[in-house]
Amino acid sequence: xxxxxxxxxxxxxxxxxxxxxxxxxxxxxxxxxxxxxxxxxxxxxxxxxxxxxxxxxxxxxxxxxxxxxxxxxxxxxxxxxxxxxxxxxxxxxxxxxxxxxxxxxxxxxxxxxxxxxxxxxxxxxxxxxxxxxxxxxxxxxxxxxxxxxxxxxxxxxxxxxxxxxxxxxxxxxxxxxxxxxxxxxxxxxxxxxxxxxxxxxxxxxxxxxxxxxxxxxxx
Amino acid sequence: xxxxxxxxxxxxxxxxxxxxxxxxxxxxxxxxxxxxxxxxxxxxxxxxxxxxxxxxxxxxxxxxxxxxxxxxxxxxxxxxxxxxxxxxxxxxxxxxxxxxxxxxxxxxxxxxxxxxxxxxxxxxxxxxxxxxxxxxxxxxxxxxxxxxxxxxxxxxxxxxxxxxxxxxxxxxxxxxxxxxxxxxxxxxxxxxxxxxxxxxxxxxxxxxxxxxxxxxxx
Numbered sequence: 001x002x003x004x005x006x007x008x009x010x011x012x013x014x015x016x017x018x019x020x021x022x023x024x025x026x027x028x029x030x031x032x033x034x035x036x037x038x039x040x041x042x043x044x045x046x047x048x049x050x051x052x053x054x055x056x057x058x059x060x061x062x063x064x065x066x067x068x069x070x071x072x073x074x075x076x077x078x079x080x081x082x083x084x085x086x087x088x089x090x091x092x093x094x095x096x097x098x099x100x101x102x103x104x105x106x107x108x109x110x111x112x113x114x115x116x117x118x119x120x121x122x123x124x125x126x127x128x129x130x131x132x133x134x135x136x137x138x139x140x141x142x143x144x145x146x147x148x149x150x151x152x153x154x155x156x157x158x159x160x161x162x163x164x165x166x167x168x169x170x171x172x173x174x175x176x177x178x179x180x181x182x183x184x185x186x187x188x189x190x191x192x193x194x195x196x197x198x199x200x201x202x203x204x205x206x207x208x209x210x211x212x213x214x215x216x217x218x219x
Numbered sequence: 220x221x222x223x224x225x226x227x228x229x230x231x232x233x234x235x236x237x238x239x240x241x242x243x244x245x246x247x248x249x250x251x252x253x254x255x256x257x258x259x260x261x262x263x264x265x266x267x268x269x270x271x272x273x274x275x276x277x278x279x280x281x282x283x284x285x286x287x288x289x290x291x292x293x294x295x296x297x298x299x300x301x302x303x304x305x306x307x308x309x310x311x312x313x314x315x316x317x318x319x320x321x322x323x324x325x326x327x328x329x330x331x332x333x334x335x336x337x338x339x340x341x342x343x344x345x346x347x348x349x350x351x352x353x354x355x356x357x358x359x360x361x362x363x364x365x366x367x368x369x370x371x372x373x374x375x376x377x378x379x380x381x382x383x384x385x386x387x388x389x390x391x392x393x394x395x396x397x398x399x400x401x402x403x404x405x406x407x408x409x410x411x412x413x414x415x416x417x418x419x420x421x422x423x424x425x426x427x428x429x430x431x432x433x434x435x436x437x
Contacts, residue, residue, distance in 0.1 A: 027293075030270070030289050077350050079346060081348075088346060102351070103349070103350050103354060104354030123357040124353045124358070127385055130353070173287060173288055175306050176270055176307050
């Protein structure tokens, strides 16, 4: 019998190692897997590269991971916000590396990794600072920038319900990066509000098929 | 001659008039978000928010906020009947793939050739953030920009060439300012409307690039 569920968030993040690249789902705090992040802080892995849309809000979740100085580099589209003070302080002190990626390029680079593509040509960012030094190509009269996949060792995501095979459904706009990050990481860990029996999720409604999920934990 | 610039609400209402029923529309953060308040409730217009919803409705009643139902500005919103949720890959497929009919963005500067600068001042100590602006700029079928005609210091925001870092190259179709509606055309900037009382000379003096005027702008 295959059962991908683990008992606690601490068990779920136990194998995350120093220097790992970790995708963290969420758009602001919607969809942020807060309990998994807290467990990661307690677990102690350092020198992490984090992939997220933002760079933490307030004092909790990703912001707390930054404050604990576990993050060497962050790849995101929108770090600066009214409550991103933990990131802002580290950035101004030169203590965190930032790779700023337009939001859609972040999404398609993550999808490229999950889909096994070598790269993508994207029109977004052509002719801007964020494409400086990058290869470009004109295709059918339109300009594109070559962007490489973003893959990860681990993805931490949040869903609403999951079953023991790892099939997931999400809730409202908390879905955001979860499905595409699940496909792009070697080990995807999902925290869910509820683990349901196999067969309880309508197969027509499953958003993330269990093949993309290695562990899940109810929180 | 004297004239009165449009208020922010008047500017939002003016843009709203140009959004046809059935359009798929993304309204950027700031003044563009306000346009939603002026869309004709008799028209079915599909508002898209890049964090993953179509059919976005107004802010919820107090006490009914749901932290998992937000827009791209991370404000609480609602979902209209018939609306739906999707992940970021699908959301940016809609945006980059030409499926969004109209996006409305704010601006630091717009150049005569349609270049847009709205994400970064370029200042050495600024922390840059870009979000979905570059994707909308290249991906929406029509890119509208709303802006004050001049900066708080009175400097033109419509210029021959942007001095701020670009968001997109040649991407703007139409500019709505508090003084005028201006189309970006292959022949240059063409003023379609001006607020009552302003002269062509006054508008040109506040614009950093050459303007042409349609016949109805006297």
